[in-house]
Amino acid sequence: MNKTVNQKAWLFVIPVFVLVAFNAIIPLMTVVNYAFQETFGNNVFMWEGTRWFKQILLSDRFHAALGRQILFTLIILFIQIPLGIFIALTMPKEGIGVSVCLVLMSMPLLIPWNVVGAMWNIFALPDIGFLGHSLNALGFDYNFTQQSGDAWFTTVLMDVWHWTSLVVLLSYAGLRSIQPAYYQAAEIDGASRWSVFRHIELPKMKKVLTIAILLRFMDSFMIYTEPFVLTGGGPGNATAFLSIDLVKMALGQFDLGPAAAMSLIYFFIVLTVCWVFYNLMMKNEGQS
C-alpha cells in the first residue's frame, strides 16, 4: 500500500505531546534525576551513576517486598478472574434482574479506596468488627493486626470484594456480545456446557478478559491505599507491598535516591509484564 507522506501531521501531535509532557514525562524525569544523583537538599546534586539501582536490586528488603507483591497479585488474579467469569456466567441475561445485578456489582467500584480500607479495618477488628468478632466467636483465633496470615487473608478478601466486580462487568459485557445463534449452533451440534464455555464463550471473551487481567494486574501490583489504611503494611512488614515499602523509603526515611531508583525499577516491571502479556494474548489475533 502506498502511504502519503505528510509531515504537517506532526503539528497535530503537539497538543498531546505537551499534555503528556506535563503529566508524565516531566514528573518521570524528576524521578530519573533523583535516581542517578545524591542530594542533601538546597538543590545540590552529586552524580552517583547506577549506585542506587545496584543497592536496590541487591537489597533483601526489596526482594522481600517484590516477593510479597508478586504473591499477592498472583493470588488475587487466580481468585478474581475465575470468580468474575463464574459470576458473569450466572448473572441473568434479561429482565429486571440484569439492572439489579449490574447496580449491585458496580457498588464496590464506586467506593473511594481509602474508604474501602477503613470499612474493612472496622469490619475486621477482632473485638468489635463484625467479621473479626464473628470469626473469633466461631472459635478461630483471628487478629489481623497481629498475625500476618490473618492480615493477608483480610487484605486478599478486601481486594476480592472490591475488584471482582470489575472482572464480572467486563466478562458480562463480553458474554452479552455473543450472538444467540452461537449457542443454538452448539446446541444443535450437541456440544456440552463445558465445550460451549471453552470453545465459544472463552474465545469470544478473550479480548475483554485480556483487558481485565491487565487492569487487575496493574492495579493490584501498584496497590497502596487499601492495605495502607487496613494494615499499614503490618504486622511488621507482612503486608508491606512494593508501593507501601516505596513510600516508607521515600517519605519515612527520606532516601530519595534509592526510592527513585526503586520507582523506576517498579515502573519498568509493570511496563514489561503488561507488554509481554498483551503481545502473548494478542498473538495470532486477526483483524476480527
Place this chain on the structure above:
Amino acid sequence: MSLELRNVEKKIGQETHIYETNLKLEKNTINVLLGSTLAGKTTLMQIMAGLDKPTNGEIWFNEKNVTGVKVQKRNVSMVYQQFINYPNFNVYDNIASPLKITGVDTNEIKNRVGKVAELLKLSPMLNKRPNELSGGQQQRTALARALVKDSDLILLDEPLANLDFKLREELREELPKLFEDRDCIVVYATTEPSDALLIGGYTATLLEGKIVQHGKTLEVYNKPNSLQSAQVFSDPPMNIAKIKKQGDVCSLISDDVSWKINSKLKDGEYKVGIRPHNITTYKEGSNSLEISGKVLISELSGSESLIHFTNGDLNWVSLSNGIHQKNVGEQTKLFMNSDEFLYFDESNKLVNNV
C-alpha cells in the same frame, strides 16, 4: 422421509407468532420459506428443528411424533444469517466438530471433511481460522459444517443476507447443487422472491405468522392463491388496481384503460395484480395495453430500469429490461401485458381460472 407440522401454533405471552399451521415437507426437497422480516420464518424453523416448542400442535418426522424431542436427538443442522463458527478452531476442526462430538472415527472424519471442503471450495484454507477468512468463506465453512453431518433436515435461515452482492450471487447459484444428491429435507428462509425463484423446489409464502400458500415454486409464483401470496412473492411490490368487469370488457376504475377478457366471472368489481415486469416501456405479448402516467422516480440498476409513475390516484411501478432514462415529472406511455394479469375477487382470492 417427511416433515409434517400438524396444527402448530406458537404464542409468546399474549402475542401469536405463528398461527395454526399445517405443512408437509417431502423427502429430498428444497423448501423456501418466503416472507418479510418478522413474518415468522425463524420461529417456524426453530420449531421444525426442535430448538423451540410449539404452544399447540405436533411435529411429525418420518411418521413419528417428535414434538418435544430435543434438537441433539433429531439429526438436524442449521445455518444462520450471521457466520457462526467456533472462533478458535480452524476451518478443518470447525467442519469436523459435529462429527467429533458424535464420535465418528478419525479417518472417516478426514474423509468426509475433505469431501465437503472440496464441494464448498474450502480445501486451500483448512488451516485458517474464521477471523482470517472473508465473509463468504466463513459462511461456506458454516454450510460445510451443516452438510458434513448427513442430517435429515437442513435449515438455512437467510444464509446469504449478510454477504455482499457478488459473493451472494455466487453462493446462491451453488446452493441448489449442494443438496442435489442428498437424502434430506432442506428448508431455506429468505426475504427475497428472487432467491426462491433461483432455488426452485417448493415455496411457502408467509405473512404475519401465517402460511399463505405452499406448493411448487413456479406454481406459487404463477398462480398465487391469493393477493397476499402474490404480494409476498413480488419484488418490487406488485401493482394493485381496482377494475370493473362488464360482459367481456374490463376497465380500470381510476383511468380510462380497458381490455377484453375471456372469462365466466360475474360482472362486478375486482382487483387486478400486475407485477412490475409486466409494465414495460416496450410492447410485450400480443395483448399489450397502453397506460400513461407521470414519472415520479426513475432508477437504473444494472441492465434494468425501474420507473415509478402515477396514474389516476395510484402509484405504479414498472420494470423494463434495458436502460430507459425518464425525467421526473415527464408524462410517459408504458405498456402492460394483459396476458399476465392476476385477478382477485373481493375476498382477495385468485379468480383467473374461473
